[in-house]
Amino acid sequence: MRRFLDAIYLSAAALAALFMVGLLAMVLLSIISRQFQFHVPGTDAYAGYFMAASGFLALAHTLKRGEHIRVTLVINMLKGRWKRGIEIWALGAATLLALLFAFYSVRLSWQSYTFHDISTASDATPLWIPQIAMALGTVVLAIAFIDELVLEIRGRRALQNPAEALRNE
Template sequence: MRRLLDALYDGAAWLAALFMVALLIAVLLSILGRQFHFNIAGIDAYAGYLMAAAGFLALAHTLKRGEHIRVTLLINALRGGARKGLEVWSLAMAALLALLFAFYSCRLVWQSHAFHDISTSNDATPLWIPQLAMAVGTVIFAIAFLDELVLELRGRRVQAASGEALRNE
């Protein structure tokens, strides 16, 4: 199960990276279009879709690598059961919020599909298509938080510490 979850997080990160490369290409095409006087309809809208997809798909991988911003002032002052209790409570609340975020993201995709919502930009893209990346990203993010919660409850959670704080101090 561990390998499957790690593969899920890594796969989402690779997909996010692919969307980032596609975003770069879209921005370059937009710049070239302005310089050489040609227009690709909807390229700005597609760049926005790609940026959102990259951000949402990278959430779980970023969480699992300890790169999300985390306020540790209080938790570092605690020891033993109090610290574990606060960790469990924090992870449970984060998992709940992530599940709600995933639920409403999936619901938004469903509603956009059911109501035939389209982009107001000149590309007229059905909105459920770019929203799908958001829904998938938030579902994987919720799974990652549930994973962290279960690991904490079982005493197997490893704190992935970002080296960023060490480089800034």
């Protein structure tokens, strides 16, 4: 099961990287088109779609790598059962919020599909298409939070210290 979950997180991160490359392509296309006086409609909209997709799809991988911002001022002062209890409470609250976020993201995408919502930009893209990446990213994030909560409850969660947080400046 661990390998399967890690594969999901890694696959979402790989998709995020592909969307980041797509974002780069859209920005470069926009710059080149201005330099050579031709216009490619929708480049700004697609750059925005790709940026949102890369951000949402990278959330779970970032969480599992310990790179999300955590305010540990209070929790680092606690020891033993108190610390573990606060960790479980925080992960439980985060899991609930992630599940709600995932539910409403999937619902938004489905409603956009059902109502045939299209972008108001010049590209007129059906909105459910870019919203799928948001929905997928939030579902994978909810799975990652459930995973972290279960690991914490079972006493198997290993907190990762990101390199940036270890630097003293």
